[in-house]
Amino acid sequence: MKIFLDSSDISEIKLINKSGLIDGITTNPSLLAKQEGNFKKILKTIATEVKGPISAEVTATHSNKMIEEAKILQKIAKNIVIKIPLTLDGLIACKYLTSKKFKVNVTLCFSPSQALLAAKAGATFISPFIGRLDDVGENGVQLIQDIKTIYKNYNLKTEILAASIRSLDHVRQVMQIGADVITIPPKIFGDLYRHELTDKGLESFLSDWKKSGKQIS
Numbered sequence: 001m002k003i004f005l006d007s008s009d010i011s012e013i014k015l016i017n018k019s020g021l022i023d024g025i026t027t028n029p030s031l032l033a034k035q036e037g038n039f040k041k042i043l044k045t046i047a048t049e050v051k052g053p054i055s056a057e058v059t060a061t062h063s064n065k066m067i068e069e070a071k072i073l074q075k076i077a078k079n080i081v082i083k084i085p086l087t088l089d090g091l092i093a094c095k096y097l098t099s100k101k102f103k104v105n106v107t108l109c110f111s112p113s114q115a116l117l118a119a120k121a122g123a124t125f126i127s128p129f130i131g132r133l134d135d136v137g138e139n140g141v142q143l144i145q146d147i148k149t150i151y152k153n154y155n156l157k158t159e160i161l162a163a164s165i166r167s168l169d170h171v172r173q174v175m176q177i178g179a180d181v182i183t184i185p186p187k188i189f190g191d192l193y194r195h196e197l198t199d200k201g202l203e204s205f206l207s208d209w210k211k212s213g214k215q216i217s
């Protein structure tokens with residue numbers, strides 16, 4: 001499973017990327033809007049720091065304009081993936097762009113039929129937003145399972161990128177289903193490796209070792 005960070009914050013990205021475990025980045029207009037400075041420079045810095053796919057989203061709503069914006073975003077770096085919302089115009093733009101070898105992440109997916117259409121439009125990634133479905137009383141994780149089944153039924157190659165992740169429990173469920181990619185907010189990255197019993201266990205191992213006076217040398 002690939003792990004992407006859902007962030008536009010360069011210092012946060014650099015810090016976590018030191019682990020060598022980050023396979024890509026997803027940004028969106030809300031995340032980029034929070035950052036000071038030129039958004040192209042921010043995306044360029046992110047795309048240089050992390051070698052994998054970096055999703056950058058169009059903000060136009062008409063397909064022709066989305067395609068124009070995609071061309072501008074693609075010039076920022078080779079590893080930019082164009083993020084396009086799941087509207088009819090978005091699907092039209094996706095179909096065109098993927099026919100021209102652009103990589104496209106179709107975002108704001110909330111239903112199995114939307115995911116099917118995105119795959120038919122050649123999407124490289126589909127981004128179902130599971131936390132936002134939970135917010136409205138639906139089962140976000142179930143959507144990942146539904147899409148997994150549908151893509152398997154029809155041998156569709158679009159990668160399932162689980163987004164809008166809010167908890168470690170989301171991560172566990174999405175891993176069990178077998179999503180291809182998960183994009184996590186930086187604050188959840190720490191939860192992936194921290195465990196109280198790991199800390200306690202380490203503390204007692206080290207204290208016993210120190211008391212023994214032995215050394216690895």
Ligand code: G3P
Nearest residue numbers: 006026028131132163164
């Ligand atoms: O990747 C999508 C993500 O940025 C949305 O997350 O928590 O705002 O629903 P959230």
